[in-house]
Amino acid sequence: MGSKPSDRTGLxxxxxxxxxGFGVGKTTFVGAISEIEPLRSEAIITxxxxxxxxxxxxxxxxxxxxxxxxxxxxxxxxxxxxxxxxPGQDRFHFMWDELARGAIGAVxxxxxxxxxxxxxxxxxxxxxGTPFVVAINTFHGRRVHDPELVREALRIAPxxxxxxxxxxxxxxxxxxxxxxxxxxxxxxxxxxxAS
Amino acid sequence: MSDVMAGGRxxxxxxxxxxxxxxxxxxxxxxxxxxxxxxGMRMRGRFRWESAExxxxxxxxxAIVELAAILDVPVGVVRVLAADLRDQGAVAITEPPGATxxxxxxxxxxLHKVLDGIKAx
Numbered sequence: 001m002g003s004k005p006s007d008r009t010g011l012x013x014x015x016x017x018x019x020x021g022f023g024v025g026k027t028t029f030v031g032a033i034s035e036i037e038p039l040r041s042e043a044i045i046t047x048x049x050x051x052x053x054x055x056x057x058x059x060x061x062x063x064x065x066x067x068x069x070x071x072x073x074x075x076x077x078x079x080x081x082x083x084x085x086x087p088g089q090d091r092f093h094f095m096w097d098e099l100a101r102g103a104i105g106a107v108x109x110x111x112x113x114x115x116x117x118x119x120x121x122x123x124x125x126x127x128x129g130t131p132f133v134v135a136i137n138t139f140h141g142r143r144v145h146d147p148e149l150v151r152e153a154l155r156i157a158p159x160x161x162x163x164x165x166x167x168x169x170x171x172x173x174x175x176x177x178x179x180x181x182x183x184x185x186x187x188x189x190x191x192x193x194a195s
Numbered sequence: 196m197s198d199v200m201a202g203g204r205x206x207x208x209x210x211x212x213x214x215x216x217x218x219x220x221x222x223x224x225x226x227x228x229x230x231x232x233x234x235g236m237r238m239r240g241r242f243r244w245e246s247a248e249x250x251x252x253x254x255x256x257x258a259i260v261e262l263a264a265i266l267d268v269p270v271g272v273v274r275v276l277a278a279d280l281r282d283q284g285a286v287a288i289t290e291p292p293g294a295t296x297x298x299x300x301x302x303x304x305x306l307h308k309v310l311d312g313i314k315a316x
Contacts, residue, residue: 010228010230010256010289011228011256011289012289012291012292012305013224013226013227013228013258013289013291014226014291014292014305014309015224015225015226015291033316039260039261039264039265040264041260041261041263041264041269041270042263042269042270043269043270043271044269044271065269068260070225070260070261070264072258072261073313073316075308075309075312075313075315075316076311076312076315077308077309077311077312079308079309079312080228080256080258081309081312081313082225082226082258082260084225084226084260098222098225099225101224101293102224102226102291102292102293104306104309174313174314174316177313178310178313178314181306181309181310181313182310184306185303185306185307185310188299188302188303188306189303191299192299192300192303195299
């Protein structure tokens with residue numbers, strides 16, 4: 001801390017979060033563009049992380065292990081982009097705050113057969129003010145849905161981009177990431193203009 | 196040592212960190228990059244177990260979350276040990292530039308670079 005990362009000659013890490021319901025293709029999405037096989041790391045969540053002040057000294061505190069998958073992409077300009085898949089299960093939503101902290105933006109991956117699976121992710125990023133795009137995964141070979149019907153179903157604002165992608169296809173994933181950063185940039189520009 | 200068994204070490208994760216989990220501080224970001232310093236290279240013989248492994252795997256900049264995956268320990272353990280190593284001057288940690296503590300113009304410049312980088316893949 002203290003010195004700005006850009007003051008160093010080394011790499012600067014940045015992050016984009018990939019969210020969506022369980023089994024929607026988040027790890028596939030990350031793996032399609034990551035330069036490493038997606039890795040899995042675990043965090044142990046104790047009562048303390050869940051907002052309980054006291055850690056009981058007799059060892060009765062409960063511990064839960066949350067797994068998250070991530071990938072890495074080296075970019076020019078001495079940047080390294082990490083992609084994090086959020087844990088899919090609803091009971092791990094509190095972990096999302098940690099993942100979203102400092103993120104450039106987020107992708108909400110949608111499977112139109114189970115559109116309700118991404119409601120929690122949309123709610124979370126809206127409340128937190130994290131810029132996000134909705135990516136409709138066409139992975140299952142379903143017909144391409146009208147984005148405006150998806151917008152209506154998700155009740156998201158008109159400025160939130162909705163794109164189609166096949167989460168297995170690198171250029172599709174690249175296109176989604178471009179959309180995230182562009183959307184984030186628009187947000188910064190409009191905030192700067194407003195202040 | 197009593198915690199060394201034939202096949203390796205059997206301890207609960209936070210025994211490695213003396214019971215500390217870093218709760219109450221702003222934790223080091225998951226994607227923060229850890230790099231061993233020249234001083235860390237010189238004194239690496241002083242460190243054992245996970246701390247030694249962190250030094251061995253951070254000759255190239257490696258994220259906290261990657262170290263956790265490589266060492267197969269929870270992220271919280273790497274955070275605490277990496278913070279200790281930083282306090283002793285053995286590693287440098289580069290935190291990501293957060294949107295909140297960065298001027299809009301600097302942040303916009305960063306986003307332009309990221310955008311350019313992704314498009315060039």
